[in-house]
Amino acid sequence: MCRRYERANVAETVKTIANFSCPAPHSAKDTILLGHGSGGCLSADLIRNVFLPAFHNPVLNRLDDQAIVSVNGSRLAFTTDSFVVKPLFFPGGDIGSLAVHGTVNDLAMGGAKPLFLSAAFILEEGLSMEVLERVVRSMHEAAQAAGTQIVTGDTKVVEKGSGDQVFINTTGIGIVPDELNLSANRAQPGDKVLLSGTIGDHGIAILARREGLEFESQIQSDSAALHGLVSDMLAVTPRIRCMRDPTRGGLSSALNEIATQSSVSIKLTESKIPVREEVRGACELLGLDPLYVANEGKLIAVVAPEVADSILSVMRQHPLGKNANIIGTVFDNRPGMVTMRTALGTTRIVDMLPADQLPRIC
Amino acid sequence: MKYIDEYRDGHIARAVASQIALSCTCPWVLMEICGGQTHTIMRYGLDELLPEGLELVHGPGCPVCVTPLETIDKAIALAKRPDVTIVSYGDMLRVPGSDSDLFRAKAQGADVRVAYSPVEAIKLAGRMPDRQIVFLAIGFETTAPANAMAAWMAKKRGLRNFSVLVSHVLVPPAIRALLASDANRVQGFIAPGHVCTVMGCADYESVVRDFAVPIVVGGFEPVDLLQAVLMLIKQLESGEARLENQYVRSVSYQGNLPAQEIMREVFEVADQKWRGIGMIPQSGLRLRNQYSDFDANRIFDLDLISADEPAECISAMVLQGLRKPTDCPAFAIRCTPTNPLGAPMVSSEGACAAYYRYRRHVPAV
Numbered sequence: 001m002c003r004r005y006e007r008a009n010v011a012e013t014v015k016t017i018a019n020f021s022c023p024a025p026h027s028a029k030d031t032i033l034l035g036h037g038s039g040g041c042l043s044a045d046l047i048r049n050v051f052l053p054a055f056h057n058p059v060l061n062r063l064d065d066q067a068i069v070s071v072n073g074s075r076l077a078f079t080t081d082s083f084v085v086k087p088l089f090f091p092g093g094d095i096g097s098l099a100v101h102g103t104v105n106d107l108a109m110g111g112a113k114p115l116f117l118s119a120a121f122i123l124e125e126g127l128s129m130e131v132l133e134r135v136v137r138s139m140h141e142a143a144q145a146a147g148t149q150i151v152t153g154d155t156k157v158v159e160k161g162s163g164d165q166v167f168i169n170t171t172g173i174g175i176v177p178d179e180l181n182l183s184a185n186r187a188q189p190g191d192k193v194l195l196s197g198t199i200g201d202h203g204i205a206i207l208a209r210r211e212g213l214e215f216e217s218q219i220q221s222d223s224a225a226l227h228g229l230v231s232d233m234l235a236v237t238p239r240i241r242c243m244r245d246p247t248r249g250g251l252s253s254a255l256n257e258i259a260t261q262s263s264v265s266i267k268l269t270e271s272k273i274p275v276r277e278e279v280r281g282a283c284e285l286l287g288l289d290p291l292y293v294a295n296e297g298k299l300i301a302v303v304a305p306e307v308a309d310s311i312l313s314v315m316r317q318h319p320l321g322k323n324a325n326i327i328g329t330v331f332d333n334r335p336g337m338v339t340m341r342t343a344l345g346t347t348r349i350v351d352m353l354p355a356d357q358l359p360r361i362c
Numbered sequence: 363m364k365y366i367d368e369y370r371d372g373h374i375a376r377a378v379a380s381q382i383a384l385s386c387t388c389p390w391v392l393m394e395i396c397g398g399q400t401h402t403i404m405r406y407g408l409d410e411l412l413p414e415g416l417e418l419v420h421g422p423g424c425p426v427c428v429t430p431l432e433t434i435d436k437a438i439a440l441a442k443r444p445d446v447t448i449v450s451y452g453d454m455l456r457v458p459g460s461d462s463d464l465f466r467a468k469a470q471g472a473d474v475r476v477a478y479s480p481v482e483a484i485k486l487a488g489r490m491p492d493r494q495i496v497f498l499a500i501g502f503e504t505t506a507p508a509n510a511m512a513a514w515m516a517k518k519r520g521l522r523n524f525s526v527l528v529s530h531v532l533v534p535p536a537i538r539a540l541l542a543s544d545a546n547r548v549q550g551f552i553a554p555g556h557v558c559t560v561m562g563c564a565d566y567e568s569v570v571r572d573f574a575v576p577i578v579v580g581g582f583e584p585v586d587l588l589q590a591v592l593m594l595i596k597q598l599e600s601g602e603a604r605l606e607n608q609y610v611r612s613v614s615y616q617g618n619l620p621a622q623e624i625m626r627e628v629f630e631v632a633d634q635k636w637r638g639i640g641m642i643p644q645s646g647l648r649l650r651n652q653y654s655d656f657d658a659n660r661i662f663d664l665d666l667i668s669a670d671e672p673a674e675c676i677s678a679m680v681l682q683g684l685r686k687p688t689d690c691p692a693f694a695i696r697c698t699p700t701n702p703l704g705a706p707m708v709s710s711e712g713a714c715a716a717y718y719r720y721r722r723h724v725p726a727v
Contacts, residue, residue, distance in 0.1 A: 031469045041700055211478065280363055286478075287710065344372045344584055346407025348720040354700035355456070 035355025039249025039294075042355050063261060064183055065106040065244065068176055075178065077112030079103055080171040088135065088165060090209045092201070092221030093296070095168060096138035101225045101296060102247070103172040104146045108227035109243040109299065111182045111234060112174030117143060119170055120154040124163035135166060146225040148172070179238045186241040187262035189332035192308035194301045196229060196315055197222070197323040199251050200279040203293035208282060219278050224297030229318045233301065236314050241302045249352070250292040254300055255328075255338045256352040262302075263335040268328035268350060270342050291350060292357050302330065365611065369583030370406075378588040379411035385595045389415035391547045392594055393540075393683045395533060396554035397424030397711025398582050404716040406584040412591070419547070419683035420716075422536055423554050425501040426453050426709035427681060428636040431669040433529040434459035437498050440527070440662060441472035447490065449483040450498040451505075452476045453709045458702055460669045480512035480526075487516070487524035496658045499526040503557045506530050506647060507621035510628035513649065513656045525658040528649055531634055533557050534565040535645035541573045545684055550594040552580040552587065555609035562617025567605045574603045581609040628653055637705055638677040675704035680713055687714040694722055 035042040052060070059067045066079035083099040093101075100117065107114045119139060123132065143150050150170075201222040208219055226245060233240060242262075246254035251273070259266045275283075275290045283290050297320060303311050308326055315321030328340075338350040368374065394400060400420045403409060409418055422428055438459050441448040448464065455464040455474065468474040473493070477483055480497050487495040499509035509526060516524040533554060540546055553566050558579045566577050576597040580590030590608040597604060607613055625647070634646020649657045659665055674692050679685035687693050687706065697703040699715055706712035710719075 031466060033465050033469050035465070213478075277363060280366075284363070284366065342372075342406050343370055344375045344406050344408070344411065346410045348405055348407055349722060351719050351722070354698075 033355070037248075038353070038356040039247070039253050040353040040355050043249075044352075062183055062185070063257075064110060066110040066112065068110055068112075075176040077107045077110045077174045077176050078172075079106040080169065081106060082167060082169040084164070084167050085206065086164060087206075087209055088131065090221055091205050091218050093223035094135060094138050095166060096135040097142040098221075098223050098296060099168040099170045100139055100142035100146060100148070101223050103170040104148060104225045104227055105245045105296075105299070107172050107174040108225075108230040109182070109245055110174075110176055111180035111230065111240075111243070112176045113231070114146060114148045114172055114174040114225075114227055116151045117148050117170050117172045118152045118154075119150045119168065121156070122163055122167040122169075123155065123157045124165050125157055125160040127165050132166065135168075139168075142225065146227060177234075177238075180234065182240060182242050184242045184244065184258045184261040187258050187264050187266075187302040187330050188241065188304075189264060189330055190305050191241060191302050191330040192305050192326050193255070193266060193268070193328040193330065194303060194308065194312060194315065195251070195273065195325055195327045196226070196299045196301075196321045197297075198274045198276045198279065199246070199295055199298060200275060200283065200290035200293035202296040203250070204279045204282045206294075207286070213282070215278055215282060217278050219276070219282065222295055222297035224320055226297065226299050226320060229299065229315065229320045232314050232318050233311050236311050237307045239304045239307055240311070241304070243299050243301045245299050246295050248294045250290070250294060251300065252289075252291040252338065252350050253352050255350065256336070258300075258302060259338050260336040262330075265331045265334040265337045265339065266328050267331060267347075268338065268340040270340050272325045272327045274323045274325060288357050292353055366583065369581070369585040371585065375406075375408075375411065375584050375588055378585060378592055382416070382588065382592045382595055383413040385592065385599055386413050386416055387599060389417070390549050390595060390598050391417045391419060392550045392552065392591060393419045393421045393548040394552040394580065394587065395421035395423040395537065396556070396582070397427065397709065397713070397716075398556070399423070399552060399554070399580065399587060400713050401711055401716050402582055402584060402587055404720040407720070408584055408587055411588070416591070416595070418591075419686075420680070420713040421540075421551075421683055422636065422639060422681040423502065423533065423557075424681075424706060424709050424711040424713070425505065425531070426457055427677065427705040427712045428531055428638065429454070429457070429500045429529050429705070430635045430637045431459060432635075433498075433500065433527065434463070435669050436659070436664045437496075437527055438462050438464060438467050439664065440496050440658065441467040441474050443494075443662075446494045446496055447473040447475060447486065448496050448498060449475045449477045449480075449486060451478075451500070453711075454498055454500065456702075457705050457708045480509050481515070484512050484515050484519075484521070484524060487521050488519075491523060493523060494661075495524050496662075497524070497526045498529075500529045502531055502533060502554070503561045503625075504559075506625050506629065507560060507618070510624045513628045513653050514624060516656050517653060525656045525661050526649070527658040527664075528629075528647065529634075530629065530647035531636060532631070532645050532647065534569055535642050536636070536639075537566075537569055537577075538572075539639075539642045539645070540682055541569070541575060543682070545682070548575075548683055550576045550578070550598055552590045552594070553577050555579055555581045555586070555613055558607075558609070558613045558617065560618050560621050562622075563605060563607060563613065563615050570603055570605045576603045577605050579605070579607045579609050579613050581612065636681075638675075638681045640678075672703050677704035677706045677714070680706055687717040688721075690714070694718055
């Protein structure tokens with residue numbers, strides 16, 4: 001749905017590939033389309049057909065949100081992410097804070113304590129200095145709040161028309177405690193799926209601002225750094241199998257990736273998935289499904305069933321997890337499939353979309 | 363959410379479903395006309411709640427699906443012109459034309475934009491006086507008033523750089539064509555609630571009379587559709603054929619009169635080609651002569667473009683309710699949402715896409 005919300009995170013993009021088997025349209029084989037940045041099947045194809053054959057190695061092949069490498073006995077988490085969001089400023093955040101939160105969250109999903117960030121700016125000729133200063137201030141405040149420092153950076157300026165105001169890339173490193181091993185290939189039958197709060201807030205906030213859609217109450221992006229919540233969860237038990245922040249492609253894409261990489265199925269219960277009333281309303285109006293709308297301050301965790309309740313209660317005590325719920329269970333049949341029990345008691349597939357959601361005609 | 367939650371309530375839905383089971387003593391074939399209704403049936407698995415022998419087949423009411431291939435080809439040809447900006451509803455962009463789609467044209471440099479309303483295209487024409495803005499005006503009676511309004515506004519403002527590529531279709535002639543076909547199996551129709559919100563119910567009354575077939579105007583939520591099915595079954599079981607309105611919270615008998623007025627001002631009824639089905643007499647809308655200055659077909663001399671469907675696609679049968687998407691040998695193998703052979707696999711309202719998305723496999727977890 002977010003045409004201008006392509007986040008080019010190599011590790012994140014790479015993680016999607018695995019066994020997805022949706023064939024690319026003819027047009028997508030010889031040309032890059034916006035859908036290649038959607039986090040859906042086209043993104044997965046790009047990784048499978050272009051990036052993995054060129055770069056493949058054991059660390060990359062795990063296809064997690066972050067790479068975890070050993071350096072002199074320490075386990076280092078390493079991730080990178082680019083931000084091209086439009087508009088630059090939106091209710092609940094801006095491109096600066098988002099660029100910090102996105103990378104901090106990719107580190108946190110591997111159980112890492114975020115330490116240092118880099119920031120690279122691609123600026124379009126003619127950009128107002130005041131806008132850049134606002135973005136940079138916001139980045140600084142977000143980094144400080146997340147307990148990280150931006151310790152290196154780069155700036156490039158491109159001719160007017162070759163960019164769109166500001167593009168930002170952030171790279172982050174963090175330390176992963178020895179006892180942790182979080183990966184999307186570790187979900188096991190019987191595990192429970194936890195979601196930290198309402199879905200769709202970020203994508204709808206961006207869409208509403210970009211398209212000038214007005215609703216009775218303003219929808220805020222959920223952009224936030226999740227490492228504190230993760231730290232509280234890991235303090236309960238290290239027996240969390242995997243975590244993902246369901247960004248572009250939404251909850252559905254993140255769960256499909258886990259189901260595929262772990263060769264399991266996931267069955268969700270629709271009534272357990274929290275969606276804000278105003279986000280539901282906007283989605284109804286536009287013909288969108290909140291399961292596919294982007295989030296920037298939510299996580300899903302797959303955990304052993306015996307620890308699910310204790311992790312849930314810790315999540316609910318954290319400000320970023322107060323609407324947390326157990327939304328589903330992992331099964332061993334039909335590997336790679338995500339299904340959902342609807343409010344009517346029937347079952348439907350929750351598929352990965354080929355590309356961005358498109359608003360319906362009527 | 364008022365008017366939504368109560369119509370998605372599991373207890374109410376199951377109660378209506380059990381009334382259907384009690385009322386239904388023999389097999390019946392019903393058709394929901396609108397793709398939005400098909401989408402709801404698949405998304406909520408409503409057919410799982412219906413008794414065996416009661417079959418729902420899916421109608422031609424997906425605006426993207428029935429837009430002729432040549433209209434897509436015309437739009438792509440226009441988009442490739444350096445002086446033209448194409449504005450369209452979102453899900454038209456991925457629909458395959460003969461050898462490309464608007465997304466691909468955009469990737470190759472064409473100026474293609476998504477709008478939520480044709481009035482946005484009018485505003486764009488005001489802001490970009492040096493470019494020709496063409497709005498792809500497609501759809502059923504639901505989108506026709508807004509598209510008519512755009513042409514009316516363009517005329518009123520004297521815009522010289524705005525036009526519409528019109529491909530409008532009408533529901534009642536399509537129902538008549540389906541009923542007149544020797545292959546027809548449909549015994550009762552769920553008429554499209556949103557179309558009737560605009561147009562009212564009178565046209566459907568004459569279909570009921572001419573073909574002795576029950577029609578219920580239905581909404582789009584699970585309980586709406588189950589109620590509409592129940593109303594049809596009760597009629598069929600008692601040998602009646604009447605027009606009933608299930609969607610009373612939105613549809614009045616006369617419809618939206620100002621919307622009909624602007625449609626009549628701008629459009630006139632004409633023969634219309636439906637993708638996958640062919641020409642249906644008097645089943646579409648075209649611009650009236652006094653609006654010909656805003657007709658992209660005339661301005662850009664597009665009438666010569668014509669196109670044929672891919673041979674393997676059975677969308678014609680699917681759109682007429684004669685075959686299910688899963689009957690197609692290409693379904694989910696050579697035809698998927700990322701690589702669609704036909705339009706019903708593209709739009710979220712298309713029957714093939716709804717089956718692919720929600721029913722590709724029978725879930726057993």
